[in-house]
Amino acid sequence: MKILVADDSKVMRQIVIRTLRQAGYGGNEIVEAANGREALELAVQEAPDLVLSDWNMPEMDGIDVLESLRSAGNQVPFGFVTSEGSALMRARAESAGALFLIAKPFTADTFDAELCKVI
Amino acid sequence: MTITFIPTQDDLTSVVDQVWETFIATDEPLLPAELDGLPDEWNAVVTIDGDWSGSVAMAMTDRAARIVAAGMLGMSVDEEMADEDIADAVGELINVVGGNVKSLLGGHSQLSLPVVATGHVVHPGDAVEVGRIERSIQTEAVALVIHTFEGENDS
Numbered sequence: 001m002k003i004l005v006a007d008d009s010k011v012m013r014q015i016v017i018r019t020l021r022q023a024g025y026g027g028n029e030i031v032e033a034a035n036g037r038e039a040l041e042l043a044v045q046e047a048p049d050l051v052l053s054d055w056n057m058p059e060m061d062g063i064d065v066l067e068s069l070r071s072a073g074n075q076v077p078f079g080f081v082t083s084e085g086s087a088l089m090r091a092r093a094e095s096a097g098a099l100f101l102i103a104k105p106f107t108a109d110t111f112d113a114e115l116c117k118v119i
Numbered sequence: 120m121t122i123t124f125i126p127t128q129d130d131l132t133s134v135v136d137q138v139w140e141t142f143i144a145t146d147e148p149l150l151p152a153e154l155d156g157l158p159d160e161w162n163a164v165v166t167i168d169g170d171w172s173g174s175v176a177m178a179m180t181d182r183a184a185r186i187v188a189a190g191m192l193g194m195s196v197d198e199e200m201a202d203e204d205i206a207d208a209v210g211e212l213i214n215v216v217g218g219n220v221k222s223l224l225g226g227h228s229q230l231s232l233p234v235v236a237t238g239h240v241v242h243p244g245d246a247v248e249v250g251r252i253e254r255s256i257q258t259e260a261v262a263l264v265i266h267t268f269e270g271e272n273d274s
Binding site: 008011012018058083 | 191
C-alpha cells in the first residue's frame with residue numbers, strides 16, 4: 001500500500017512516519033508532500049491508498065485539498081493529522097469526506113485505532 | 120462573539136507537558152522552574168485570530184531548542200544539526216501547543232502558521248500577558264507565554 005503524508009513541517013512528517021512504523025504500518029510505501037498544493041498533485045499522480053494530511057499548510061489548506069479531490073470525483077481515503085481537534089473542525093472534516101481527524105499530540109495507539117479501519 | 124475566557128494554569132501546564140512527553144523523545148523530564156527572565160535565544164509564536172485574538176509563544180535557550188529538535192528527530196543532542204531543522208522542530212512544537220490552546224478556547228478562530236526567530240520578541244503595544252508556564256530541561260530554560268490583544272478582543 002502507498003500512504004501520502006502531507007505536512008509543511010519536515011520534522012512532523014518524520015514523526016508521522018515514525019509513528020506509522022511504531023503502530024505496525026512500517027511496511028507501506030510512503031510519499032511525502034510539503035504543502036497543500038503538492039499534496040493535491042501527489043494525491044492524483046501517485047494514486048495513494050491513504051492520505052494523512054495536516055490541516056494548516058502553506059499554498060493550500062488540507063481541507064481545501066480534500067474538497068478539491070472530492071469535487072474531482074477522487075475518493076481516496078483521507079484522514080487529518082493536525083494540531084487542532086475542536087468539535088467544529090471535526091464536523092467540517094467529516095462533512096468534507098474525511099474518515100478521521102487525529103489531533104496532535106498522538107501516539108502509535110491513536111494511529112492504530114483509526115488506521116486499522118482503513119488499511 | 121468575543122471570547123474573554125483564558126485557559127487556567129492547569130490547562131496550560133497539561134498542554135505543554137502532554138505535547139512535550141509525546142513528541143520529544145528524551146529521558147530527561149521537563150521540570151517546573153522559576154526562571155530569571157525569559158530566555159531569548161529561540162522564540163516561536165503562533166497567533167490566534169477571531170473570537171479570541173492573541174498569541175501563544177514559546178521561548179527557550181539554544182541548548183533547549185537543540186534538545187527539542189533532537190528529541191523530535193530521534194537524534195543525539197550533540198549531533199550537528201542545521202538551524203533550519205531546529206526552527207522546524209521548535210515551530211512544530213508551538214504549532215501543536217497553539218492548536219491545543221485554541222481548542223481550549225472554543226468559538227471561531229484561525230490559527231496562524233508558526234513563526235520562529237532567534238532573539239528577543241517585541242509584542243504589540245496592546246498585548247497583555249495572560250498566562251505563563253516556566254520549565255527547565257537539563258537546567259535549560261523553556262517558557263510558554265500567552266498574550267491577548269486587548270484592542271481586538273474589546274472590539
